[in-house]
Amino acid sequence: MNLLRAVKSNSLIATGAVTLAVLLLVALFAPFLAPHDPWHYYQAFLPPSIDHLLGTNDVGQDIFSELVFAGRVSLSVGFLAALIATFIGVSAGTLAGFRRGILDNILMGMTDVALVVPALPLIILISVYIGPGFFNIALVIGLILWPVMARVVRSRVLSLRESGYVESARALGAGNWWIMTRHVLPNALPIIAAKFVLTLASAMLIEASISFLGLGDPSAKSWGSMLHYAFSRGGFIREMWWWYLPPGLLIGLSIFGLNLINLGFEDKGDPRLKRMLER
Amino acid sequence: MKNLLCVTGLHVNFETSTGAVRANRGVNLTVEKQERLGVMGESGCGKTVLMLSLMRLQQPGVIAKGSIIFNGRDITGLSENQMRHIRGRGIALIPQNHSTALNPVYTVGQQLGETIGRRHGRTGLWQIIRTRQPGYGSPAYNEIKDLFNRMNFGDERFFKRLLDSYPHELSGGMRQRVLIGMALLLEPQLVIADEPTTALDRATRLEILELLGMLAGKTTLIVVSHEVDAIKSICNRVAVMYGGRVVEFGKTSAVLSSPKHPYTRLLLKSQQFKRGGSISITAGALDMVTFPSGCPFYPLCPQVMPVCSQVEPAEVATGEGVVACHLYHGGKECWK
């Protein structure tokens, strides 16, 4: 039974990881996999053919090649944003949970505020204000997503700081810094990893939304911006499903893969979720 | 200065919603260099709180009154930073619960290596990141091996496997030995073992006791234990606690063979029937928040007198020992 569960959660993680790995590899080796230069102009509005597998768009760019290259922006903005959110969230959550007191109140007050502010409108506002661009967007998304991470890490640290090995380390003369980094954080790592995966999924979804609204970097191709052009330049009206469907599917596939990994992690760790899955 | 440790009038309180839990209410205790002191008393009488207070780790409890003189210095007023230098090298604690006291994500070797690193003051960022599994033949490896040899550990192959094990792979007795070894690696002046033999089977219990007995004469030792046998075999002096106070204190042989305090007598008698485990002869009759006036033991004392419910007995010297009971009013008051 235990073995079965382990296999189940491991196969969840494996399926998700393979999905994500394929997408990452395609993005990494985009120049070798794309049959055409995605910025080269061919004839516009071509239907799928042998030469142009998914046809061409309104300015005659090869859609399949665009799709291959767009993964680079979607994934890297997502990863950068998730890393920023994780770095801030883990630092703040650890400090709040470990030091408690007034620092805890201030930090958790900040997360309370940040959690009730609707994320997307705020991101739209900020990104209009500071202007589009790869780093700007990643930074804004990261700054919006850190509170969730902070809360999860804080509650884990709160329970870990009462653990026997933290007390015995203290009794042998270890200081706060040592206990935090050597004893508390490594034990919080599984939950940080699971939350990172979810944060990455949210970041990619937000990036796609921003780009779909046309607020992304106009010089970069992402799956979201492809949807934006398909929508605004007649892809939907002409029912060119080969234009608007694939980027949507790829966004969905990424989120799906990430959620599988997260589910596998939580299945391993959280008995409540385990029970829910069994039902 | 013969005394390594001198506790005077120590009060430790825990603020709770129902009032302050008075876990220690004027504890007096002295520990001489190289001696082995036993601390006895039923569950909840404040033994662990006292031990943690000696290291200023009694939080959220507050030291409300009293002094703890360690090595001639009152440590109740020291900063957290100063305390860090006393914890480990000055006073080392072998914690009460061996099953949670080791970090599950590191091997035994890494955790013992970490301890040696701390003794050498290696506590920088690099040491935190690097996992320190002492390599075969390295100075740390040899040091741990020497110590564990003295602790009568098996052959080298067994020892190597032990270093590579994670805590959950070990038996309770083995974890307890690792914890004792961990404390000894710091070469502390005072070792405190808080119920080192609870939750162990009888054979392992004897081995652990033997191990602690070996420390006799090498370092100063405080052993908290329910077991009269354990105290008898290791300790030269014993303190009996009741209701957050030391009610009897003296030479082990004297206290165990002719106990003076009525509570000690009851405690020893109950031990003849019930070996090991935790004992509670008063079955939690004592409310640690609202103490009765007078002697805390008077509702249960077989020798209770009218004065007992009125006045709390002071500690008086009787021969070699100290006892807090109105039966010995003739003795002269000490701790003054």
Ligand SMILES: Nc1ncnc2c1ncn2[C@@H]1O[C@H](COP(=O)(O)OP(=O)(O)OP(=O)(O)O)[C@@H](O)[C@H]1O
């Ligand atoms: N964190 C706390 N908050 C409130 N009360 C506490 C706390 N820790 C200990 N106490 C109280 O202090 C008293 C003494 O507890 P202590 O742990 O020292 O007992 P003990 O003698 O070590 O018992 P045992 O043999 O069970 O280990 C108990 O009444 C307990 O309820």
Ligand code: SF4
């Ligand atoms: S003071 Fe009185 S009640 Fe307390 S132990 Fe002595 S005789 Fe018993």
Ligand SMILES: [Mg+2]
């Ligand atoms: Mg205790």
